Structures are given as structure tokens and as C-alpha cells.
Amino acid sequence: xxxxxxxxxxxxxSLSLLLTLYRIIKGPTVHDRILALDSVGYxxxxxxxVLSIHLDSHAYLETILLIGILAFLSxxxxxxxxxxxxxxGRKRSD
Numbered sequence: 001x002x003x004x005x006x007x008x009x010x011x012x013x014s015l016s017l018l019l020t021l022y023r024i025i026k027g028p029t030v031h032d033r034i035l036a037l038d039s040v041g042y043x044x045x046x047x048x049x050v051l052s053i054h055l056d057s058h059a060y061l062e063t064i065l066l067i068g069i070l071a072f073l074s075x076x077x078x079x080x081x082x083x084x085x086x087x088x089g090r091k092r093s094d
Contacts, residue, residue, distance in 0.1 A: 006053065006054040010050055010054075013047045013050065014047070016043055023039075024040070034078045034079065037074065037078070038071055038074075038075045041068070041070065041071025041074070041075075042068075044067055045068055048060050048067065052064070
């Protein structure tokens with residue numbers, strides 16, 4: 001029974017990943033594409049978590065943490081770039 005639930009969860013997460021990739025390609029605005037990229041990161045976290053539960057392994061937990069941190073930082077960097085034009089602002093010493 002648990003194997004069936006895991007397969008259904010993997011199928012639904014894969015389907016949501018495909019729909020999110022469609023939103024990245026056809027997104028009406030750049031902001032929608034940024035949010036879709038953020039969603040891809042969290043969907044991948046879900047896929048890795050389901051895989052970790054299915055394999056009964058704790059080896060993937062560090063991977064989940066790393067993907068979460070990178071997804072968060074990439075969203076912040078893209079948002080700053082869209083707002084300011086640069087990711088890291090530097091003071092000019094003129």
C-alpha cells in the first residue's frame with residue numbers, strides 16, 4: 001500500500017514539475033518565471049523527500065537542505081536583479 005502511495009506522489013510531483021516548466025517557458029511576465037523557478041526547486045525537494053521515504057534512507061536529507069538553500073538564495077538574487085539591475089550593490093568611492 002505504501003509503495004502505491006509513493007508512486008502516486010511521484011507521479012503527481014512529476015506532473016506538477018512539467019506544468020511548472022511550461023510556466024517558465026510561456027510565463028506572461030518575468031516575475032511569473034522567477035516564481036516558477038522557485039517552485040521547481042521546491043518540487044524537486046518534494047521528489048527527493050518522497051524518494052528518501054520510499055528507499056528508507058537518510059542519505060538524501062542533506063541534499064534536500066542544500067536544494068532548499070539554493071532555491072531560496074536564487075530567488076533572492078533574481079528578485080534583486082529585477083529590482084535594482086545588480087545582485088550585489090557596491091558603493092562608489094568617487
